[in-house]
Amino acid sequence: MAGSGARLLVLAALVLSLATTARSLRFDLQSGHTKCVSEDIKMEAMTVGKYGVVNPSEGQPLPDSHKITVRVTSPYGNSIHFGENVESGNFAFTATEAGDYLACFWAGEHTPAVTVPVEFEWKTGVAAKDWGNVAKKGQIDVMELELKKLMDTVQSIHDEMFYLRER
Numbered sequence: 001m002a003g004s005g006a007r008l009l010v011l012a013a014l015v016l017s018l019a020t021t022a023r024s025l026r027f028d029l030q031s032g033h034t035k036c037v038s039e040d041i042k043m044e045a046m047t048v049g050k051y052g053v054v055n056p057s058e059g060q061p062l063p064d065s066h067k068i069t070v071r072v073t074s075p076y077g078n079s080i081h082f083g084e085n086v087e088s089g090n091f092a093f094t095a096t097e098a099g100d101y102l103a104c105f106w107a108g109e110h111t112p113a114v115t116v117p118v119e120f121e122w123k124t125g126v127a128a129k130d131w132g133n134v135a136k137k138g139q140i141d142v143m144e145l146e147l148k149k150l151m152d153t154v155q156s157i158h159d160e161m162f163y164l165r166e167r
Helices: 002-019 131-138 142-166
Strands: 021-030 034-041 046-053 068-073 079-086 088-094 099-107 115-124
Touching: 021 034, 021 099, 034 115, 046 068, 046 099, 079 088, 099 115
Parallel strands: none
Antiparallel strands: 021 115, 034 099, 046 088, 046 115, 068 079, 068 099
16 A cells, blocks of 8 residues: 555656646857747746846856846737846746747847856746745645645646647
């Protein structure tokens, strides 16, 4: 019986890891250039994002040349988030339109040209929920929390299947 419980927990963790959408990446942005990342998000899905310029000189203040402009837009071009000449930022929204959302990063012109390293994390659906706070607020034991995550994942997969069927 204990072996089947462990297998169930491993299976639940595997399903949870496959079903969540979380994108985290690091890229270099050349001055005067733009890079965009898109994510297909279904209607009413929770989405959170976090970005920041990586300091090339650890322990030193970030150079003024290492500021970026960020814009997140909906599939129909509506502006969701805008940050101008910032070092870091975050955004959160519930999708009001289904489709490809776009996060674009732009580094201003500099002479001589500079390379700005950027870290970006984008989470949608089940991955966007703050499960740590859910556990703290409800004083839920570990197994109950895992079951809640699994149920949320199953619901997300179910909704995604109907969404794909409609497309």
